[in-house]
Amino acid sequence: MKKVTAFPLAGHLLSTTGGNLVMAEWTAEGCTEGAEPMKIAPLHIHREDDEAWYVLEGTLAFRIDDQTVEANAGDAVMVPRGAAHTYWNPKAESARYLLIMTVRISELIEAIHAAPDRSPEGLRKLFEKYETEFIGW
Template sequence: MAEWNAEGTPEGETPMLMAPLHLHHEDDEAWFILEGTLGFQIGDETIEANCNEAVIVPHGTPHTFWNPKQEPARYLIIMTKQTKTLIEAIHSTSDRSSETMKKLFAQYGAELL
């Protein structure tokens, strides 16, 4: 589990995705909103979760998330060790090319869509 922040989206701008659209083949993922709001695409559904609400994405489900509001959001992300290791690998590489990212995701049981 990790606590993270998402900056607000300036008025009139498109929200920045906190993660690209992807799925985990083996691992579920969950969020608990501590402050603010997060938007989610989960499969074909788009939802918003507010303070004191939780979202769970089952493995095999395409998903991404963002902060749709101007105010910052603070949230807990609940993930497996494999997903945590993937995130650490993404943050530690300087090569953000599509090919490298796809290989990293595959190495940790996920798929970049």
């Protein structure tokens, strides 16, 4: 039997060597009252990967295709491959959540954070490398 190590997830990724599933605990800062909330991710479509969120504290809002959904603490949201989606924190207080994703999505997120060119065209090219379509902010 393999030994499993337990540790606080905040600020770390949880995955197995050679596995395809990654879990991260992240915090989304709140928005200023009256201001347009800042999207955490641009509107995009994963061609081959599903993605899920579980809200631990606060609220996250999602646009999934033409539908907008608000998820509060204890709510889960699943976005199937092929659905255009983005998400944001619509409230003033911060939100804490789990993001459950494939290794490919995790690698895309790392590549976005490291990218020197975050122009729409630069992101479009980057997203394509990860079987994802960048639609825009």
